[in-house]
Amino acid sequence: MKPHGIFLALAGLVLATFFIQAKKPATVGRNHLMADTVIEFTPEVRSIIDQKCLGCHNPDAKNEKAKEKLQWDAIAKLSKAKQIAIMDEVLEVLEKGSMPPEKFLANRPEKKLTEDEVKLLTEWANANADRLLK
Amino acid sequence: MKRIGKFLAAAVLVIMIGIQFIPSNIPENKTDNPDDIIESGVVSEEVAIILKTSCYDCHSNQTKLPWYSKIAPVSWLIAKDMNEGREELNFSEWGNYPKRRLIKKLEGISEEVGEEEMPLPIYTIMHGEAKLSADQRKLIVEWTKNETNRILEN
Numbered sequence: 001m002k003p004h005g006i007f008l009a010l011a012g013l014v015l016a017t018f019f020i021q022a023k024k025p026a027t028v029g030r031n032h033l034m035a036d037t038v039i040e041f042t043p044e045v046r047s048i049i050d051q052k053c054l055g056c057h058n059p060d061a062k063n064e065k066a067k068e069k070l071q072w073d074a075i076a077k078l079s080k081a082k083q084i085a086i087m088d089e090v091l092e093v094l095e096k097g098s099m100p101p102e103k104f105l106a107n108r109p110e111k112k113l114t115e116d117e118v119k120l121l122t123e124w125a126n127a128n129a130d131r132l133l134k
Numbered sequence: 135m136k137r138i139g140k141f142l143a144a145a146v147l148v149i150m151i152g153i154q155f156i157p158s159n160i161p162e163n164k165t166d167n168p169d170d171i172i173e174s175g176v177v178s179e180e181v182a183i184i185l186k187t188s189c190y191d192c193h194s195n196q197t198k199l200p201w202y203s204k205i206a207p208v209s210w211l212i213a214k215d216m217n218e219g220r221e222e223l224n225f226s227e228w229g230n231y232p233k234r235r236l237i238k239k240l241e242g243i244s245e246e247v248g249e250e251e252m253p254l255p256i257y258t259i260m261h262g263e264a265k266l267s268a269d270q271r272k273l274i275v276e277w278t279k280n281e282t283n284r285i286l287e288n
Contacts, residue, residue, distance in 0.1 A: 081282045085238035129234040133286070 036134060038076050039083050045124045052100060052111050080132055087129040094122050150206075158209035161216055164195040169229030181277050185225060188253045188264040192219030195226040200260075215254070233285055240285075244278040247271050 041049070049072055056066035058073065075083060093099040097118075100111050113121070167173065172182045191197045192215050203212045223239055231239065246252040248271060258265045266274070 081237050081286065082241060084234050085241040088234040088238040091234075133233055 036131060037080050039087065039128045039132070042124065044120060048113070048117050048121060052113060052117070055111075056100075056104070084129055084132050087125045087132070090125040091122060091129070094118050094125070153206040156206060158204075158206060159213040159217065160199070160203065160209060161197075161213070161220060162195075163197055163199075164226065167195055167226040169227050170194070171225045171228035174229055176281065177277065180273060184266070184270055184274060188258075188266055188270075190225065191261070191264075192216055192254075192257070193223045193225050195220070195224065211256075215257070236285055237282055240278040240282045244275050247278075248275045 054072060055061065056063045057070045059067065059071055061067050070086060070089075075086065078086070094113075100108075100113070105112050171177060172185065177185065197216055199212075202208050223242065228236070243252075247266065250271070253261075253264050253266065
């Protein structure tokens with residue numbers, strides 16, 4: 001009986017550890033507490049922004065108006081309302097095709113957003129706005 | 135010299151008359167605005183009065199057009215301000231804006247009014263009653279914050 005008992009006890013311990021692991025919340029990736037108050041970037045979206053938007057919308061840019069209107073890397077510090085407002089503005093400029101601006105594109109036509117990029121950014125901005133509004 | 139003077143005067147007159155025939159592009163007013171913010175009842179009487187007096191001429195479908203709005207080139211400036219104003223923010227369409235747009239517009243109003251950029255000085259020169267006092271600005275900014283919170287909580 002004794003060896004069986006020990007075996008059962010050990011088996012019980014192993015099973016118990018499985019249960020403990022299953023209850024632990026996933027810490028890889030997003031922090032669920034933050035998820036509804038901050039805009040999240042996917043790698044694809046981040047790449048588009050880095051290539052086509054960050055040139056003007058960063059704290060060291062020459063364009064004062066662009067700097068004032070939006071700085072991508074400072075978004076997380078803004079209020080929920082301001083972040084929602086930015087997502088809506090992104091959607092509006094994508095709809096109108098007004099960003100990057102024509103004047104800028106005249107010398108840098110490669111910076112124009114492709115149809116796929118517009119679609120991706122639109123879906124992303126919509127999803128973030130909806131999530132923050134819940 | 136007198137001849138040149140007369141000629142120039144005549145030329146100016148011809149130009150002034152001629153430009154009256156260029157269409158001014160002043161947008162139309164609408165008397166029926168079911169989505170109007172004041173109609174919806176979300177603003178207090180105080181806020182409604184400020185909106186109507188200081189904002190509605192550019193930011194609604196109910197612009198009060200003075201006699202000089204029919205005379206070019208003033209009519210062109212008025213048309214530009216009205217068109218841009220309505221496009222940027224139209225209180226008559228407030229009920230049509232999705233929540234996220236409302237939040238954006240409220241942020242914009244808070245900034246522009248708080249920083250005294252709005253109403254435009256060129257407008258308040260002609261419309262003294264539209265000038266906003268510090269208290270009125272404070273009221274509007276407070277209203278935008280409260281309304282934003284109300285929208286976020288619903």
